[in-house]
Amino acid sequence: MYRARNSRGSIAAVLAFLLGIGLSTPIQAQDTTGSRSAEKSATGQAHNPTTAGGGYYIEFRAAQIGAYGHSYVVYGNVGGRQNFADLHPMGNYAVMALGHVLPVPANTQWDPDVLKLPVTSRYRRNLNGEQYRKLLAALSAAKATSLTVVVNSGATQSLTSITDNATNDFPSAVNITTSWDINPSAASVTLVGYFSSASAALSNGSFNIPTTSMKGRVATASTPGAPTSYTAFTQGVVGGVGTAGASLTLFSETITGVNKKSSRTIDLDLQLDLTGQTTTPGTYTGTLNLRAVTQ
Numbered sequence: 001m002y003r004a005r006n007s008r009g010s011i012a013a014v015l016a017f018l019l020g021i022g023l024s025t026p027i028q029a030q031d032t033t034g035s036r037s038a039e040k041s042a043t044g045q046a047h048n049p050t051t052a053g054g055g056y057y058i059e060f061r062a063a064q065i066g067a068y069g070h071s072y073v074v075y076g077n078v079g080g081r082q083n084f085a086d087l088h089p090m091g092n093y094a095v096m097a098l099g100h101v102l103p104v105p106a107n108t109q110w111d112p113d114v115l116k117l118p119v120t121s122r123y124r125r126n127l128n129g130e131q132y133r134k135l136l137a138a139l140s141a142a143k144a145t146s147l148t149v150v151v152n153s154g155a156t157q158s159l160t161s162i163t164d165n166a167t168n169d170f171p172s173a174v175n176i177t178t179s180w181d182i183n184p185s186a187a188s189v190t191l192v193g194y195f196s197s198a199s200a201a202l203s204n205g206s207f208n209i210p211t212t213s214m215k216g217r218v219a220t221a222s223t224p225g226a227p228t229s230y231t232a233f234t235q236g237v238v239g240g241v242g243t244a245g246a247s248l249t250l251f252s253e254t255i256t257g258v259n260k261k262s263s264r265t266i267d268l269d270l271q272l273d274l275t276g277q278t279t280t281p282g283t284y285t286g287t288l289n290l291r292a293v294t295q
Contacts, residue, residue: 055077055078055128055129056075056076056077056078056126056127056128056129056131056132056135057075057076057078057124057125057126057127058073058074058075058124058125058127058135059073059074059075059122059123059124059125060073060087060122060123060124060125061073061074061119061121061122062119062120062121062122063114063117063118063119063120064117064118064119064120065117067093068093068096069120070086070088070114070117071086071087071088072084072085072086072087072088072110072114073085073087075132075135078126084110084112084114084115085110085139086110086111086114089104095187102256102257103256103257103258104256104257145180145181145182145294146179146180146181146182147178147179147180147181147182147189147292147293147294148178148179148180148292149176149177149178149191149290149291149292150176150177150178150179151174151175151176151290152175152176152177152265153172153174153175154172154173154174154175154268155174157170157171157172157174157270158170158171159171159272162272162274162279163274164274164277164278164279165274165275165276165277165278166274166275167230167271167272167273167274167275168271168272168273168274169269169270169271170269170270170271170272173219173267173268173269174267174268174269174270175265175266175267175268176191176250176265176266176267176268176290177263177264177265178191178251178263178264178265178266178292179262179263180255180260180261180262180263180292180294181260181261182255182260182261182294186255186294186295187254187255187294187295188252188253188254188255188294188295189252189253189255189264189292189293189294190225190238190239190241190249190251190252190253190292190293190294190295191249191250191251191252191264191266191290191291191292192238192241192242192247192248192249192250192290192291192292192293193216193233193247193248193250193268193288193289193290194233194241194242194243194246194247194248194288194289194291195211195214195233195243195246195247195286195287195288195289196243196246196287196289197211197243197246198210198211198234198243198244198245198246199211200286201213201214201233201246201286201288202214202272202284202285202286203284203285203286204280204282204283204284204285205282206280206282207280207282207284209272209279209284209286211232211233211234211245211246212232212234213232213272213273213274213277214232214233214270214271214272214273214286214288215230215231215232215233215270215271215272215273216230216231216233216248216250216268216269216270216271217229217230217231217268217269217271218250218251218266218267218268218269219266219267219268219269220265220266220267223251223264223266224251224252224253224254225249225251225252225253226249226250226251226266227248227249227250230269230271230273231248232248232273233246233247233248233288234246234247234248235247235248235249238252238293238295239293239294239295240293241291241293242291250266250268250290251264251266255294270288
């Protein structure tokens with residue numbers, strides 16, 4: 001632990017970093033019942049098709065909604081339980097238009113309300129056992145996602161000295177690598193740093209330093225959505241991750257078919273801004289959480 005001294009006594013600020021991983025709802029194919037047990041039953045039933053004689057199918061459907069409509073697939077054993085998976089681009093109309101010529105983020109997560117939409121067209125293709133196995137393998141691959149955050153260096157940050165009514169920079173950057181393998185990809189990957197309380201980023205047990213005084217910036221060039229100048233941890237929740245008034249988005253990268261499996265490493269600089277403040281002597285500690293989330 002490093003200690004900081006001023007004319008009023010001693011104060012130490014130490015930040016330990018915790019890692020958390022945030023994922024959007026897992027991509028999955030569900031049956032019409034929407035129940036967990038029925039979903040397992042349908043999946044188990046479909047995993048052992050016979051190779052001869054066919055008896056399986058996939059049907060592509062287009063439903064009427066908005067300007068672009070909505071596409072999804074129905075698949076299963078002829079005469080058996082129907083299974084559904086969404087099959088549509090994620091994002092706004094601009095992304096959908098781009099999808100006419102380039103790969104764009106897509107989604108297969110099923111929403112039962114889609115069945116309420118009028119079907120405007122459909123196309124069915126009969127499958128044999130081997131073809132159906134390949135279909136199930138593709139759906140299984142669509143479920144597989146990974147998202148990791150690793151602090152390579154700077155996991156513990158300390159100040160050797162501080163000055164009241166001034167900015168105090170922590171001596172070294174926090175080097176962080178976020179890796180993802182999203183198939184099909186989500187619209188974006190965002191890394192969020194946050195404290196558990198807006199009123200107490202650092203505390204000595206009796207007195208608190210709020211998140212308005214804790215600031216961060218990302219020094220790594222060309223980092224999308226990053227704070228390039230020192231910015232307070234006072235932002236809101238992102239995709240359910242963070243604490244209201246105690247968060248800071250460190251980067252937000254748009255995902256396309258090109259970078260759905262990739263990583264990004266950044267250097268996070270931290271600063272304790274005591275401009276206009278006088279600290280109470282003591283040892284202050286706090287925890288900055290790092291969590292990645294897909295949306």
